[in-house]
Amino acid sequence: MNVSLRVWRQKGPGTQGCFETHEARDLNPDMSFLEMLDVVNERLAVEGKDPIAFDHDCREGICGMCSCVINGEPHGPEFKVATCQTYMRSFRDGDTITIEPFRSRAFPVLRDLVVNRSSFDRIIQAGGFVSVPTGSAPDGNAIPVSKEIADLAMDAAACIGCGACVAACKNGSAMLFVAAKVSQLNILPQGKPEKDRRVLRMVQAMDAEGFGNCSNTYACEAACPKGISVNFIARMNRDYAVALLKNKPA
């Protein structure tokens, strides 16, 4: 199959970018989207041109490194699938595919389709951890956790931190990511001692990074390759309200 790519090219942060058109020829429909880009890049390298820069790592849909907005949808057309697990069979022969970087003030473009997502790391640093005393290892099962709670925490922990929620949101809000990261710990007994401080600090860090606000349109949930539920946003809102009422310093 053959497709035509309209791809965002930008030399570096803060420089003017533009769309370039590239032809991808003789593709196998069972190639992944990133393998298709590899093929295009090999040809560009042979022609002495700059290859298209894009983020990728595990290519198994679990690391959260790949990104791109493909035809207006973060991670492409398939539901609950990351870009790396999107295959060319999801497109038709002769299609023109528009590829753009994730767009957010908090995700500045580094080059072409690569954006800097370290704002997410700083939100995690603000409270996405549990403090544990050092010493000998605790007994297994010393803290009872019910199956329901363990499952719920795991659903939140499925977030791979790719930033598709921010890319999809019309407000560029990181609420789904922060909600998942707050909830995965706040739900569990190990996370309870720092529950209030965690939500206050992580929300404060989120706001400081310049993400937008949630207007409950739920485009984030639709775009999330891991299907993180917006119920976690409601849960974070509740945790935040409770922490505010307790009015302890963050």
Added chain:
Amino acid sequence: MNLLVNLFRSSLGRKLVMGATGAGLFGFVVIHMIGNLQVFAGAEVLNQYAILLRTSEELLWGFRLALLAMVGLHLYCAITLTLDNRRARPAGYQDKRPLGATIASRTMMVSGVVVAAFIVFHILHFTTRDIFTDYKAWTIELHGREGHDVYRMVVHGFSIPWVSAAYIVGVGLLCAHLSHGVQSFFQSLGLVSTGYQPIIRAAGVAAALIIFLGMAAVPVSILLKWVS
């Protein structure tokens, strides 16, 4: 102090204020609709209700000021949050899909602004009676108490097609706003648990639809001369 600063500065705090004030205003809309529907019970019932509402000047103004405060806070949050949201994406997309987001949810600012403009017109029309100044002289006496002839004002106002049209458009946009707003209240205040979300979303749309029908019934009945 911490609480107030976080409530009015942080993203989540302003969403809490937005949701709580929105819920208060929703309550007012429901009471308003029930009041309006008394037009179908005849002039005496409606005018009696209008006189009841004005029983105490102090209570009336307390109520009005509370409403005004809720509108003010709702607007403050809407404006500051929207400005934040604009800044959060300086460069947009060439190709953008709504990804499951409803039209109502994506146009809250537009519906909100039009509804605000409509409310100003509505108050000038029926409360201050400055659109049709004849209204100021339309008073009645009922059971020994004097009041405005609300029934006559309503029938006169809605017999004019453009007034009715503006009202139906205003109420229609208000209900579009509510269809997203009701479920947003539960979401923003965190009053949703796993499994309840589809019910709350459907209930929000149903509430908006009922309010639209209840509100629009008055001008439609007057235009069709069912009520005169």
